[in-house]
Amino acid sequence: MRQLDYFFNPKSVAIIGASHKPEKLGYVIFTNFLGNISERKVYPVNPDTTPILGQKVYRSILQIPDDIDLAVIIIPAKVVPKVLKDCVSKGVKAVIIVSGGFSETGEEGKKLEIKLKHIIEGSQTRVMGPNCLGVFDPYTKVDTLFLSRDRLGRPPTGNIGYISQSGSVGSTILDWLAKEQTGISKFISYENGMDINECDLIEYLADDKKTKVITVFLEGVIDGKRFVKVARKTSNKKPTIILKGGKSKMGRKAVASHTGALAGSAKIYYSVFKQTGLIEANNWEELFDFAKAFSTQPIPKGNRIAIVTNGGGFGVLAVDECEKHGLQTPEPLEKLKNKIKKNIPSYGSLKNPIDLTGDVTAERYRVVLDACLSSNEYDGVIAITLFQVPTLELKITDVLDDMKKHRKPILCCSAGGDFTIKLSRILERNGIPVYQTPGRVASAMASLVKYGEQFNKKKIN
Numbered sequence: 437m438r439q440l441d442y443f444f445n446p447k448s449v450a451i452i453g454a455s456h457k458p459e460k461l462g463y464v465i466f467t468n469f470l471g472n473i474s475e476r477k478v479y480p481v482n483p484d485t486t487p488i489l490g491q492k493v494y495r496s497i498l499q500i501p502d503d504i505d506l507a508v509i510i511i512p513a514k515v516v517p518k519v520l521k522d523c524v525s526k527g528v529k530a531v532i533i534v535s536g537g538f539s540e541t542g543e544e545g546k547k548l549e550i551k552l553k554h555i556i557e558g559s560q561t562r563v564m565g566p567n568c569l570g571v572f573d574p575y576t577k578v579d580t581l582f583l584s585r586d587r588l589g590r591p592p593t594g595n596i597g598y599i600s601q602s603g604s605v606g607s608t609i610l611d612w613l614a615k616e617q618t619g620i621s622k623f624i625s626y627e628n629g630m631d632i633n634e635c636d637l638i639e640y641l642a643d644d645k646k647t648k649v650i651t652v653f654l655e656g657v658i659d660g661k662r663f664v665k666v667a668r669k670t671s672n673k674k675p676t677i678i679l680k681g682g683k684s685k686m687g688r689k690a691v692a693s694h695t696g697a698l699a700g701s702a703k704i705y706y707s708v709f710k711q712t713g714l715i716e717a718n719n720w721e722e723l724f725d726f727a728k729a730f731s732t733q734p735i736p737k738g739n740r741i742a743i744v745t746n747g748g749g750f751g752v753l754a755v756d757e758c759e760k761h762g763l764q765t766p767e768p769l770e771k772l773k774n775k776i777k778k779n780i781p782s783y784g785s786l787k788n789p790i791d792l793t794g795d796v797t798a799e800r801y802r803v804v805l806d807a808c809l810s811s812n813e814y815d816g817v818i819a820i821t822l823f824q825v826p827t828l829e830l831k832i833t834d835v836l837d838d839m840k841k842h843r844k845p846i847l848c849c850s851a852g853g854d855f856t857i858k859l860s861r862i863l864e865r866n867g868i869p870v871y872q873t874p875g876r877v878a879s880a881m882a883s884l885v886k887y888g889e890q891f892n893k894k895k896i897n
Contacts, residue, residue, distance in 0.1 A: 442530035446505030453510035454480030461582035462694030468579040499780040513537030533565035569625035596617015597647035621646040640671040650676040651732040673712030726883040728869040733845040738815035742808040743789035745820035746796040757878035800831040809842035816845040849877040
């Protein structure tokens with residue numbers, strides 16, 4: 437069993453700082469584990485040994501009779517060193533220190549964190565944190581987040597692995613993913629990275645069978661040389677998307693006060709991302725716009741994109757955005773035009789974008805999409821589907837789903853209110869990402885193309 441597996445699938449867990457009071461963080465974390473997995477043993481630890489929710493409470497982890505795979509520590513910082521020593525003595529495999537008050541707070545906190553490092557030196561105990569949320573695994577139901585489920589949603593199972601150096605950014609995006617019903621494989625918040633850092637976690641997810649694409653919110657790198665090595669190796673295995681915080685001068689100062697990490701200049705990070713094949717997102721919309729595309733779509737073999745639309749203006753905007761991102765939108769050749777023109781009214785357009793007009797039907801989409809995707813002229817399709825038009829039947833979702841048979845990327849752009857959102861949800865459940873603007877869909881397609889160019893180049897070399 438790999439050492440980091442104990443963080444995600446422990447057989448036994450000790451919650452050190454489990455509280456009797458519902459408003460306390462230790463109470464939330466303890467209740468996260470109750471009732472999820474019957475065969476997982478959970479032990480609350482607190483100096484007050486009054487039972488919590490009927491569960492026996494232990495004064496110390498050393499008093500627990502069984503072996504412990506994972507310990508979650510949520511107590512005042514000054515007490516953490518003693519408790520961590522007990523965990524090492526107990527032979528605990530994995531420790532998550534949720535408690536803050538370490539290197540992110542200044543010199544005294546740094547000294548305390550160094551003390552923690554010395555405690556685990558030479559032991560088999562690995563530590564995540566301090567000053568972190570820890571992990572959420574929707575497959576194993578391990579959940580160390582101190583944010584209750586009635587205030588913060590948990591996403592369903594999926595194949596997006598999500599690493600966040602920041603707990604606040606991480607939890608907010610987690611809540612958003614839950615609302616969007618976008619599935620994840622694992623969520624990890626490691627914050628100060630005293631022991632386990634971004635390199636360990638990226639390497640771990642690179643070998644995780646449930647993870648197809650890795651997403652990372654990164655403030656600073658702890659070991660630059662190792663990061664370059666790990667990034668290059670990982671990007672050869674699976675797409676890895678990075679959102680870098682602290683790019684500005686003031687942002688770098690904020691990073692230092694937040695996690696105690698060194699942010700470095702934006703130019704250096706940009707160069708590293710480019711050299712290693714990491715995919716950089718400029719904001720958190722892009723982070724998960726790209727992740728949705730990579731988690732569901734095949735990698736294109738080229739950059740020739742057909743835009744099929746039932747709204748001329750949206751098609752024009754999509755062409756502009758594709759050009760901005762270096763995507764080609766060539767006009768269909770005569771043979772392909774002849775194949776589709778009998779299905780498009782005279783007031784439509786056979787160019788690119790291919791305008792199916794406002795009286796479009798699902799069948800019209802089917803014929804044109806099928807022709808474009810089966811031809812050698814296009815490497816992928818952006819389907820703009822404005823669901824509001826009365827002639828477009830609900831079976832359009834089945835038509836788009838059927839297009840996956842061509843094994844080329846197909847991304848949708850649909851803008852609108854409740855009805856549009858309803859159909860978009862159906863498409864996304866079927867593995868077809870939907871974006872609300874031409875800019876976002878073009879950017880997502882460009883990320884697939886860029887990775888494909890790097891991937892295909894490496895195969896040739």
